[in-house]
Amino acid sequence: MQQLHFEQILLATGWDKDITLKIDPSGYIQSIERTKSHEMGETITGAAIPGMPNLHSHAFQRAMAGLAEKRSSPTDSFWSWRKVMYGFLDMLEPEDVTAITAQLYMELMRGGYTAVAEFHYLHHSRTGQPYEDMSLMSQAVIEGARVAGMPITLLPVFYAHAGFGGLPPESGQRRFINTLDNYQELFSALQRLEMQDPNLTLGVAPHSLRAATKEEIVELLKFSPETPFHIHIAEQQKEIEDCIASYGRRPVEWLYENFDVNKRWCLVHATHLTDAEIIQTAKSKAVVGLCPLTEANLGDGIFPAKRFISEEGSFGIGSDSNICLNVARELESLEYGQRLLHQERNVLTSTAFPNTGHFLYKKSMSGGARALGQPHGGLQVGARANFVTLDLEHPDFYGRDQENFLNILLFSAAADFKTDVYIAGEKMVAQGRHKREEEITRTYKAHMSKLLANL
Ligand SMILES: [Zn+2]
Known part of the structure; x- marks a missing residue:
């Protein structure tokens, strides 16, 4: 069982702090606990919101x-x-x-x-x-x-x-x-x-x-x-x-x-x-x-x-x-x-x-x-652990309270900064970079060269 500790997180019930999610091997959230302890698992810094x-x-x-x-x-x-x-x-x-x-x-x-x-x-x-x-x-x-x-x-x-x-x-x-x-x-x-x-x-x-x-x-x-x-x-x-x-x-x-x-x-x-x-x-x-x-x-x-x-x-x-x-x-x-x-x-x-x-x-x-039709309606028990992190050190977020995080994300430049993205508890994007980015884009460009030549 994977454990992730969150400093700040938007759960299905609302914003919260110091929360540990237990995630099963298939990526589903098994439990949500309030705890200061993060010795058992990875700590997610910043603020996490559901994808x-x-x-x-x-x-x-x-x-x-x-x-x-x-x-x-x-x-x-x-x-x-x-x-x-x-x-x-x-x-x-x-x-x-x-x-x-x-x-x-x-x-x-x-x-x-x-x-x-x-x-x-x-x-x-x-x-x-x-x-x-x-x-x-x-x-x-x-x-x-x-x-x-x-x-x-x-x-x-x-x-x-x-x-x-x-x-x-x-x-x-x-x-x-x-x-x-x-x-x-x-x-x-x-x-x-x-x-x-x-x-x-x-x-x-x-x-x-x-x-x-x-x-x-x-x-x-x-x-x-x-x-x-x-x-x-x-x-x-x-x-x-x-x-x-x-x-x-x-x-x-x-x-x-x-x-x-x-x-x-x-x-x-x-x-x-x-x-x-x-x-x-x-x-x-x-x-x-x-x-x-x-x-x-x-x-x-x-x-x-x-x-x-x-x-x-x-x-x-x-x-x-x-x-x-x-x-x-x-x-x-x-x-x-x-x-x-x-x-x-x-x-x-x-x-x-x-x-x-x-x-x-x-x-x-x-x-x-x-x-x-997917178990994807927010961070709650039974849903998949699909989430995005917001970097609270970014000038737009720095010092702001939780209530404003989503307003800032939507209505300021902050939306364009680099984030981490997790799918089923696995980090797929780190600081805005996908783990297979190089290979995926190289393949895409090769196919586009052929298609655009024929257009
Ligand atoms: Zn359409």
Whole structure:
């Protein structure tokens, strides 16, 4: 049994001092004791906070960050970005995906994330033919996660159509497309891997209401009734208009009319909601998957977070297109969007948690843990010992009290300084440097040389 002694720590019950965690060989917290004694184990200096679950990532998009920032038409939008993205993913082989995923997950870990949900839709070979082993590309992602040491919730994505009402897929989507039978084969293969791998959790994900019909979603819900169930929804105005044209309803409105949406669901983005949809979503306990920096980058719109929180809605954060890999910057952006919108300060708080940093961190941690289906909801008995340390000698933290630590992390430059990150009690990042950084980045660069030469 491993023992770690903490000078200052944010437990699930709140901030505390002089705490010893006993951690079992699988990395789970067995006990939490108050003690001054640290003779038995390693002492963690500074302040420890739980790591953040990242509930929405498309790993391969990490490698195209910055490649779609040139105006290509008078109406540059999500849809022109998607064209660039399709062109990039056309070239990827499984070993490229492993190299990019390892680099990304290492960087996410340095940025404070200690588990990732990967919304994985790149399934087939470059011609669109399925690989002989349907799960080959999924295995490439899992291997990237293993190299970086990142616990992963893999969401193999079901994608069958190009638009509402079952439109036939476009050629740029040929690597994503599955029938329900194919998907069953893929999912069964991944279930066998999940049984042998404590760092792998499985979920189910219809890509969007554009890509899956009602009948298909009904079948997908039966695949594994307890696992997380994620879907992109209401990200773009055009999607709202197309949905109304096909189904006579807005996407979220239609979803709730047709399904029992509950706490198993993660509604990714849900940017454009009416007041009735906000109330219904909050009441259902579905987690809304917010990706504020990607939503800003793609010009999606601003999620009505103030109103949603007033209805006690659940949310978590994701890095989505992976243009910025830092928990603090993502949460800061969420709050700043609301400040600009409402012309107020400290918008996303509650009476119990008036500190904006603490409120945002706590809410997105518990929502994220639920969306990932992992034991990751804060430092408590039964959870994994996944945590990040803050250097209290840093000028921004020096002499400040615990109550302000998360405010400082989110709203000052401190977020960019070097931290230590532990996964299941093991130190993976020391002073901002990942233990396999050199090897991972060397491999990533070798693959990027090849890909960029062909772009
Ligand atoms: Zn996405």
